Amino acid sequence: MTTLPDTARIEPANPATITEGGAMLRAGRLVAFPTETVYGLGADATNDRAVAAIFEAKGRPSFNPLIVHVAEPAEAEALVQVDERARAVMARFWPGPLTLVLPRRKDSPVSLLASAGLDTIAVRLPDHPVARALIAAAKRPIAAPSANRSGAVSPTLPEHVAESLGARVGLILDGGPCRVGVESTVLDLSGKQPALLRPGGIPLEALEQALGTRLIRPTDHADAPKSPGMLESHYAPGLPVRLNATSVTPGEALLAFGAMDGTLNLSPAGDLEEAAANVFAMLRALDSAEFSGIAVAPIPDHGLGLAINDRLKRAAAPRRPA
Ligand code: TXA
Ligand code: MG
Numbered sequence: 001m002t003t004l005p006d007t008a009r010i011e012p013a014n015p016a017t018i019t020e021g022g023a024m025l026r027a028g029r030l031v032a033f034p035t036e037t038v039y040g041l042g043a044d045a046t047n048d049r050a051v052a053a054i055f056e057a058k059g060r061p062s063f064n065p066l067i068v069h070v071a072e073p074a075e076a077e078a079l080v081q082v083d084e085r086a087r088a089v090m091a092r093f094w095p096g097p098l099t100l101v102l103p104r105r106k107d108s109p110v111s112l113l114a115s116a117g118l119d120t121i122a123v124r125l126p127d128h129p130v131a132r133a134l135i136a137a138a139k140r141p142i143a144a145p146s147a148n149r150s151g152a153v154s155p156t157l158p159e160h161v162a163e164s165l166g167a168r169v170g171l172i173l174d175g176g177p178c179r180v181g182v183e184s185t186v187l188d189l190s191g192k193q194p195a196l197l198r199p200g201g202i203p204l205e206a207l208e209q210a211l212g213t214r215l216i217r218p219t220d221h222a223d224a225p226k227s228p229g230m231l232e233s234h235y236a237p238g239l240p241v242r243l244n245a246t247s248v249t250p251g252e253a254l255l256a257f258g259a260m261d262g263t264l265n266l267s268p269a270g271d272l273e274e275a276a277a278n279v280f281a282m283l284r285a286l287d288s289a290e291f292s293g294i295a296v297a298p299i300p301d302h303g304l305g306l307a308i309n310d311r312l313k314r315a316a317a318p319r320r321p322a
Contacts, residue, residue: 008032008162013130013173022137024170025050030057032147032161033134034175035126037097037183037201038154038280039161040069040144041169042134046109051143055113057168058150065116066143067099067124067184071135076100076123079108079141085211086189092210095127097184097201114143120190130175146183147172151236153280153287153315156181160284181277182307187215199307201276237287237294241316245295253291255282257299263291272304279308283315 011017013034021031028050031042041057043050045068054066070076073090080102082090089098101122104115115121123141126132135142146154148164155161156178161169185200187207195216196204208215239253248254256262258270264282266275286294296312299305 008166008169008172010158010162010172010174013133013175015133017171017173018130018133018137021134021171021173022139025134025138025140025142028053029170030054030168031134032158032165032169032172033131033144034158034173034178035069035128035131035144036178037126037180038156038178039147039158039172040126040131040142041147041161041165042069042138042142042144044138045069045114045141045143046111047140048111048113051111051113054143054145057165058145058148064145065118065122066114066145067122067186068110068114069131069135069142069144070123070125071132073125075141076102076125079105079110080121080123081105083189085194089187089189089207089210090125093202093206094125095132096125097127097180097182098207099124099184099186099198099200101186101188101190101197103190110141111143120188122186124184126184128175130173134173153237153283154183154311156277156280160281177277177281179277180273181279181281182304182311185307199310201304201307203303204306205303236315236317236319237283239287239291240293241283241312242293242295243312243316244298246297248295249293251292252295253286253293255286255294255296257297260297262297266297266299266308272300272308275299276304276308279311 043054099122101120104121147161148155158172158174161172180201183200185202186198188195188197254262256265266278299308
């Protein structure tokens with residue numbers, strides 16, 4: 001019997017470690033890497049067994065489809081059917097925190113497990129030099145969910161990945177903190193009308209402006225298209241989370257925003273981009289035995305605030321039974 005190391009291997013991202021990571025991915029192993037949003041847990045998207053290893057490592061329900069990452073826009077064209085609308089938003093927002101759900105090409109090499117058997121695939125071109133270099137080194141499209149155990153807070157530092165996944169991941173490439181800090185916006189362009197499946201790093205307003213049309217929102221009606229990954233309780237810290245708090249009860253930590261005192265402050269200047277970059281790391285930092293719960297100040301519900309509030313609502317939702 002082999003004994004697995006119980007700690008993860010974190011290496012600074014450089015040409016040598018990126019080349020090694022690419023070779024590991026080609027060999028079917030898991031490599032965690034930085035993107036501008038959060039750290040991803042990558043596997044060769046064309047290899048069913050490698051993709052299965054992601055679900056295993058995350059402890060994630062396997063009906064949850066994954067985002068497939070590419071290094072160049074042209075690579076997406078080999079995986080999905082790209083229409084004029086898609087080409088327009090790609091030209092405007094790629095590389096960047098925008099994921100597009102598009103019809104699967106008949107000859108697409110992407111594992112059906114990666115797309116959970118759907119006839120669509122979610123594709124994204126991340127705006128991070130390490131992510132792009134790794135995908136290029138692997139010479140494969142890379143399936144990558146956020147690099148954390150299912151339901152936990154998303155990782156914005158390599159240490160978060162190591163804490164959450166330990167030796168379940170072969171290698172963690174260290175690219176420092178993630179700039180955006182919340183996941184990509186998921187835009188469904190597989191139907192007639194564009195639909196927002198998940199708010200994220202690209203604001204809804206910017207997409208509506210680029211497409212010249214209103215997006216269907218998850219809240220529009222009960223049967224609006226839903227991202228299968230949008231389980232109620234997700235991104236959840238161990239402690240109970242209370243939203244829109246303007247004061248704290250004894251024992252509670254306060255996650256503040258703007259000009260107010262708190263245990264930590266998402267952005268003392270009231271800047272939503274700074275708050276997005278801080279939200280997961282600060283939830284993590286407050287999730288300690290020192291406190292009885294986490295109270296979170298009200299966050300404005302526009303621009304990146306939409307994505308922040310979405311993640312906070314999930315963190316505060318009634319927990320799924322373990
Ligand atoms: O910023 C991000 O998007 C990060 C980094 C690593 O790129 N990745 C990420 O992946 O957040 P994940 O697996 O945690 O979230 C994927 C989201 C889920 O909400 C999932 O349901 C949705 O994308 N999704 C994936 N494929 C889909 C499809 N074919 N149709 C609809 N939704 C899909
Ligand atoms: Mg996730």
